[in-house]
Each structure stands twice: as structure tokens, then as C-alpha cells.
Amino acid sequence: MIGSKFFRIVKMSYFFSISLFLARLVNRPVVLCFHRIGKSSGSLLDQRVGVTDPDSFRKVINYLRIIGYRFVSLEHLTNSIAISKLERVAVVTFDDGYKDLYQNAFPILKRLNIPFTLFLTTSTVESKKLLWLHKLYIAIDRLSPANRLNILKQYDNSGDTNDDLYNMIGKIIDSKDINVSKKMALASTIANEAVLEEKEEQLIAEELYLTKAELREMQRNGLSIEIHGHEHLPPANLNRTETENEIKSSVSYVLQALNGKPHFYSLPYGMSNDFINDIAKDLNLSGIATTEQRLVKELENIYSLPRICVTTDNMHFYQRLARSQGKAFSEKIHLF
Numbered sequence: 001m002i003g004s005k006f007f008r009i010v011k012m013s014y015f016f017s018i019s020l021f022l023a024r025l026v027n028r029p030v031v032l033c034f035h036r037i038g039k040s041s042g043s044l045l046d047q048r049v050g051v052t053d054p055d056s057f058r059k060v061i062n063y064l065r066i067i068g069y070r071f072v073s074l075e076h077l078t079n080s081i082a083i084s085k086l087e088r089v090a091v092v093t094f095d096d097g098y099k100d101l102y103q104n105a106f107p108i109l110k111r112l113n114i115p116f117t118l119f120l121t122t123s124t125v126e127s128k129k130l131l132w133l134h135k136l137y138i139a140i141d142r143l144s145p146a147n148r149l150n151i152l153k154q155y156d157n158s159g160d161t162n163d164d165l166y167n168m169i170g171k172i173i174d175s176k177d178i179n180v181s182k183k184m185a186l187a188s189t190i191a192n193e194a195v196l197e198e199k200e201e202q203l204i205a206e207e208l209y210l211t212k213a214e215l216r217e218m219q220r221n222g223l224s225i226e227i228h229g230h231e232h233l234p235p236a237n238l239n240r241t242e243t244e245n246e247i248k249s250s251v252s253y254v255l256q257a258l259n260g261k262p263h264f265y266s267l268p269y270g271m272s273n274d275f276i277n278d279i280a281k282d283l284n285l286s287g288i289a290t291t292e293q294r295l296v297k298e299l300e301n302i303y304s305l306p307r308i309c310v311t312t313d314n315m316h317f318y319q320r321l322a323r324s325q326g327k328a329f330s331e332k333i334h335l336f
Contacts, residue, residue, distance in 0.1 A: 075263060101218075117226055
């Protein structure tokens with residue numbers, strides 16, 4: 001009997017062939033979005049954040065090189081968009097600021113001389129405390145199903161089984177009706193219930209987040225540091241002043257601690273609000289990156305720049321690439 005591995009190879013070969021054919025006909029830039037690069041532990045943190053296996057990361061990079069993509073900086077891409085000159089280029093971006101970027105992705109990017117961008121959550125650098133969101137994810141895994149469900153139902157009543165954990169957390173984090181203070185209070189409640197003590201939290205944070213030295217080494221080897229907010233607060237819950245403080249704090253940190261001048265902002269959770277675009281322009285930021293899952297198109301709005309997120313399943317990326325290239329090719333055909 002022919003195994004599933006054979007069919008997977010055939011399927012990947014099909015998308016590879018289609019993308020190779022279409023990519024040679026259409027110039028459609030792609031911006032990639034990664035979070036963690038490593039082996040997923042299956043934890044809630046890894047599930048919610050998204051983990052890409054180093055081998056999968058390497059394959060995506062090699063795949064794009066094979067089908068004719070050239071890797072450029074985010075600034076290069078936005079400059080080409082500004083003059084309506086789309087090229088077959090790819091931009092590599094990361095969100096948050098995890099140490100495994102330095103450990104597992106940086107060696108690959110450095111060896112291949114590929115420029116890359118990190119949208120940094122600035123409060124995490126060398127922090128002795130976990131980001132409130134990460135504290136929530138890590139602590140909740142330690143509670144019994146009944147205990148954590150009982151706590152979460154105080155914030156969201158729609159779940160009634162342990163299978164709802166991932167979705168319940170997502171709805172609470174994304175909710176416009178639960179303010180930031182309540183979300184942070186939930187993280188503290190869960191951490192106390194899980195007995196996540198200060199010393200242990202510090203050790204986890206040191207293993208999880210990047211240091212200034214690591215960031216500076218990467219800056220010398222192709223890294224551009226942009227901003228992802230200071231505390232990764234949900235934009236849907238922030239008023240104008242809070243939004244401005246969150247973005248300004250991250251800009252100030254990069255300027256002072258890392259000798260960089262941020263030009264771009266990445267939306268936390270892929271969420272925006274009524275103030276973000278105006279604030280970004282007031283701060284002279286050149287653009288905003290989203291998590292809209294598509295390739296760059298002509299006359300793209302650089303304050304709503306799409307990125308394709310890549311995690312453990314590369315097929316998601318290959319399918320979107322083939323679909324987008326195919327659509328672009330169809331649009332070109334109609335011009336004749």
C-alpha cells in the first residue's frame with residue numbers, strides 16, 4: 001500500500017511546480033512572518049505564539065530561492081512599492097523577540113547573507129519577568145483542567161470542556177469588552193494559582209527572551225529592529241493616549257538601548273484600532289505590518305502591509321503562495 005508520505009511528497013511537488021511556473025511570470029513580493037523557531041513542546045505558549053521547526057524554516061527559505069525570489073530588507077520593499085516597481089522579492093520578519101531567533105534562525109540567515117527584520121516587544125529584552133501574556137500561557141498549563149476552566153469561565157462563559165481551552169483564551173485575549181487591566185489581573189491570578197514564583201519566572205524569562213548583546217550582534221549581521229509595542233497590549237482595548245504611549249515607549253527603547261531608528265510597526269495580535277495609523281504617521285513611521293495572509297499587490301497600502309505567517313505546516317505557506325501567484329497571473333492575462 002502506498003503510504004501517506006508518498007502522497008504528501010506528490011502534493012508538495014505539485015505546489016512546487018505550480019509556484020515555480022507562476023513565479024517566473026509574475027512579480028509578487030512576499031513578506032514572511034515567523035514567531036518562534038524551534039521544536040514545539042505542545043505547550044499553550046507554543047500553540048498560541050506559533051513555532052516553526054528549524055528544518056521547516058530552512059526549507060521555506062530554500063524554496064523561495066529556488067523559485068527565483070531574492071531576499072531584501074523591509075525598507076527595500078516599501079521603497080519599491082512607493083515607486084510602483086514590484087519585484088520578485090521576499091522579506092523575512094519575526095515578531096516579539098524570542099531567544100530562539102538568535103539560536104536557530106540567525107545562523108541560517110547569516111550564512112546565506114539574508115537581511116531580516118524583528119518587530120520587537122521592547123519590554124521583554126533582558127527582562128527578569130515574563131510578559132503578562134506569556135505568564136498567562138505558561139501558568140495555565142500547570143493547573144488542573146477543572147481549576148483553569150473554573151477561573152476562565154469568570155471571563156468567558158462559552159466554554160464548558162477542557163477542549164475549549166485554546167479558544168477560550170483566544171476570545172478573552174481578543175475581547176474588546178474585557179479591558180487590559182482585567183486581562184493582566186487574569187494572568188496574575190493564574191500565576192498565583194499555579195505557584196509560579198519570582199525566581200522561577202526569572203529563569204524562564206532569561207531562557208525565553210533576547211539580550212541586548214544578542215540583538216546587537218544580529219544588527220551587525222543583517223538585522224533591522226522595528227517595533228511591536230512595549231508590552232504587547234491588545235490595541236482593541238486601548239484609547240488614543242494609551243496607544244500612543246505603547247508605541248512611543250517602544251520607539252524610545254530602540255533609540256536609546258539599541259541605537260536604532262524604528263521605521264515600521266507590527267500590529268500586536270494582528271489587531272488595529274482607530275488611532276494607530278495616525279499615531280504611526282505622527283511619529284514618522286514608514287509603515288505598518290499586519291498578519292493579512294496574502295502576497296503584496298500593486299499600489300499596496302504600506303500602512304497595511306500583508307504578511308504570510310509560517311508555523312509548523314509549510315503547506316499553508318505553499319498553498320497561499322501558489323494561490324496568490326495564480327490570481328495575479330489571471331489578472332495579468334485579462335489585461336491583454
